[in-house]
Amino acid sequence: MxxxxxxxxxxxxxxxxxxxxxxxxxxxxxxxxxxxxxxxxSTGQTTGTGDAVEASDxxxxxxxxxxxxxxxxxxxxxxxxxxxxxxxxxxxxxxxxxxxxxxxxxxxxxxxxxxxxxxxTVYYTKEEYDQLQESTSGKYSGIGVVVSQNKETGVITVVRPFEGSPGAEAGILKDDILYKVADKEVTGVDVTEVVTWIKGEEGSTVSIEVYRPSEDKYLTFEVEHKTIEIPMVTSKMLDNNIGYVAVYEFEETTSEQFNQAIDELTAQGMKGLIIDLRDNPGGLVNSATAILDRILSKDQLLVYTVDKNGKKQEEYTEDDETINVPISVLINGNSASASEIVSGCLQDYGKAKLVGTTSFGKGIVQYVLPLGDGSAIKLTSAKYYTPNGRNIHGTGIDPDVEVELNSDSETDTQLEKAQEIVLQEIQAE
Incomplete structure (x- = not known):
């Protein structure tokens, strides 16, 4: 029939x-x-996470x-x-x-x-590509929640709800697992597409259903879209004049915000520095190298890439300005790509002590290529290597001092260890 x-x-x-x-x-x-x-x-910009800008058509x-x-x-x-x-x-x-x-x-x-x-390697519709470009600008209409996808299981997890964002105010927490967005199941769907489902016009709402492992239950939130200006960097002065700078993602505004934070901390008498790259998924390579340019002296190799044809491209520091205080960098299993470029480079030069757990292990870069009709393709184009020639894809970067984060503790054990290391170096000078 x-x-x-x-x-x-x-x-x-x-x-x-x-x-x-x-x-x-x-x-x-x-x-x-x-x-x-x-x-x-070669004029196109590469990215650690695929969150990129235009290359050649x-x-x-x-x-x-x-x-x-x-x-x-x-x-x-x-x-x-x-x-x-x-x-x-x-x-x-x-x-x-x-x-x-x-x-x-x-x-x-x-x-x-x-x-x-x-x-x-992902194909983007026009709508998805528009959203991608918007996300790298640091300002968009959404709910203010950063998510990450396990590429093996397809599970999407909340990495960070920004303080004061609609998502945070609705009750979404770090480590919540996304189950449905707008009544559509999201496990196994590319995270870029899921993000387009989450975003929307200011004033509209979206239904978000999560599984909360800590409570072993499902929760549904109706979240209003608002214009979000993402703070890519936050900073503060800790005890003993140790500056603390958290870098959340490497986007277009990150290096400018990082430099501003360093200037403010220096004016306050900073004697040591902790850079927190935990849960930082990466982003634009040129944003990461701009931060390294501020930290390291001129004409130092930062990173190099090798493409399918064996073509090697090197990036060097150009700025004479450096940060001449003891530095520690915090990393964990969610520190990926551009985060690993920064941490790996500083480790190679002995410029910083890495504290935490082994990083994610994404040692490849992608180009995002517009296809002429508003759509685009992101494709893996090269492997990247630290100054000492390390490719960390699939293995990650091991910290100099391994410290597990004790979830039962009321204090940040990794941050405490980083403070201890920096203070010892300050006192030894």
């Missing part, structure tokens, strides 16, 4: 077949470029696709068969389905890139 869904009937006909044929040929042509011959422009890349041209008809035939089966038999049981032909088309793009089975 034939079952049909009238809501899907508009997919029928010659026009759809032509659209899908053109679409798949375009996708295959693009893939032939970047999988075979494409090398990103991928549509300008050259590539020979004659080797796969024979598959055009085969793929077109299979796609048209799938379309025919869906159109004839698929029953849409959702009460509020709003799937459009554009959604189906975007699904083809996403599926093609997902087939690489590499968690850091």
């Amino acid at each position: 034939e079952n049909r869904n009238d809501r899907k009937s508009y997919y029928k006909g010659l026009l759809t077949g032509v659209i899908l044929c053109v679409l798949i040929i375009g996708v295959l042509a693009l893939s032939g470029c970047f999988l075979k011959d494409y090398a990103p422009s 991928a549509s300008s890349s050259s590539g020979d696709v004659t080797d796969i041209s024979g598959r055009y008809k085969e793929v077109e035939k299979k796609l048209n068969k799938l379309h025919s089966v869906l159109d004839q038999y698929y029953l849409d049981v959702s009460d509020d389905s709003d799937i459009t032909q554009d959604d189906m088309v975007e699904g083809i793009y996403k599926g093609y890139v997902d087939a690489l089975n590499e968690p850091y």
